[in-house]
Amino acid sequence: MTTLIFGHQNPDTDAVISAMTFAEYQRQLGNTDVEAVALGELNDETKFALDALKLDTPRVVNTVANETDTVMLVDHNEFQQSVADIKDVTIAAVVDHHRIANFTTAAPLFYRAEPIGSTNSVLFNMFKERGFEITPTLAGMMASGLISDTLLLKSPTTTDRDREIFAELKQIADIDLEAFGLNMLKAGTNLAAKTDKELIDGDAKSFEMAGKSVRIGQVNTVDLDEIYARQAELTQAMTDEAKADGYDLFLLVATDILNSNSVGFAVGSDQDKLEAAFNQKFDGNQRLNLPGVVSRKKQVVPQLTAAFEA
Known part of the structure; x- marks a missing residue:
């Protein structure tokens, strides 16, 4: 049975991309029966990132217990921010950079949380620790989540580690991450088209x-x-x-x-x-x-x- 991986409701770029990144991490671990999904339609910023990186859009789900018994969470842990039937499935893993609140499980799980700028920053550390491959496309993916959550390293949530990670990603990605990041952020500010x-x-x-x-x-x-x-x-x-x-x-x-x-x-x-x-x-x-x-x-x-x- 496929394990579903997803970020929070009303997903932002870090939530969507970190699900995709963590799915790749699982595959490199040898766990190939995983799928990154989203708990809501993608915003314009995220769509820009996926289009620019030539990546497929994850499918949107409203419930998960109807198709799996095991899930992994990224970029959130609080149940009110997760899928509606989160209490009906087993949470096998969490990768996050937020506070921990309103979260309990019946069984042990893998839990990784760090007080840094994005969940993709946490995942970058995990890839490096394992010696896993980070392709140019994957570097662009990780950078998009980091750029989104730190407003291109301008947010006070940005840490020195985030800056180090961004510098490393620039060496791997095959695109200009500063120009990419600015255009990505601007794509998310097209308010006139939104209700x-x-x-x-x-x-x-x-x-x-x-x-x-x-x-x-x-x-x-x-x-x-x-x-x-x-x-x-x-x-x-x-x-x-x-x-x-x-x-x-x-x-x-x-x-x-x-x-x-x-x-x-x-x-x-x-x-x-x-x-x-x-x-x-x-x-x-x-x-x-x-x-x-x-x-x-x-x-x-x-x-x-x-x-x-x-």
């Missing part, structure tokens, strides 16, 4: 904070005015989704990837927690300025969690 729901859900994750259900989405842009022009429609879509899915708080972070600043929009209860977390007040346009904030993992989730638990 309001696609924008709020495209990179959204759910978190439990002090017993509250908190939804945090993030949209990258090169022009925040594009977001401001749609603020009313976006916040209405957030309100509708929060009511339908039971979110206590829904925060959308709009990030200017050129200037490394963000603005937050929120609906639901506990908005005072947001102001406390970031020591900022919502302005007259109901916008929360987040200067220097680009990373949800490092600059949003920990601060908001602390505010809820205070």
Whole structure:
């Protein structure tokens, strides 16, 4: 029976590519009956990367227990971010770079997590430790996940190890990774073609904070005015989704990837927690300025969690 490998719901580039990379790692281990899949449609940034690298698109699945009894997770571990029937299958392995929360298993498993910029960075380390082959295409794949999660090494989540890995990947890949990375990031900022729901859900994750259900989405842009022009429609879509899915708080972070600043929009209860977390007040346009904030993992989730638990 094929083991399915996948990242989190609403997959970003690192989630999709790390599933593919980990599948190749398994094959080089001798485990050939594996398949990388995705828990949602691919975004434009990821599509650009796959097209540029001439790679096939993984198929999308909504459930897994109907076709396998064993899965491997990448780029996430929290059950609310995973496939709907995750509790009905055995988790054989996890490779991640996030916090560990709301995660339990009945049986022992392989678990590898490192506090570095991307899951593909963790996987690069694993390939090197085993002496496994990293082809030019695989180097491009790993680099795409690293570029996406670190905003081309500009995010505060970037570590010295990520920079070392990127330098090594540049020596292996047969493309200009700086030019590739910039074009890839820009491909993900084509907001005009997306619906309001696609924008709020495209990179959204759910978190439990002090017993509250908190939804945090993030949209990258090169022009925040594009977001401001749609603020009313976006916040209405957030309100509708929060009511339908039971979110206590829904925060959308709009990030200017050129200037490394963000603005937050929120609906639901506990908005005072947001102001406390970031020591900022919502302005007259109901916008929360987040200067220097680009990373949800490092600059949003920990601060908001602390505010809820205070």
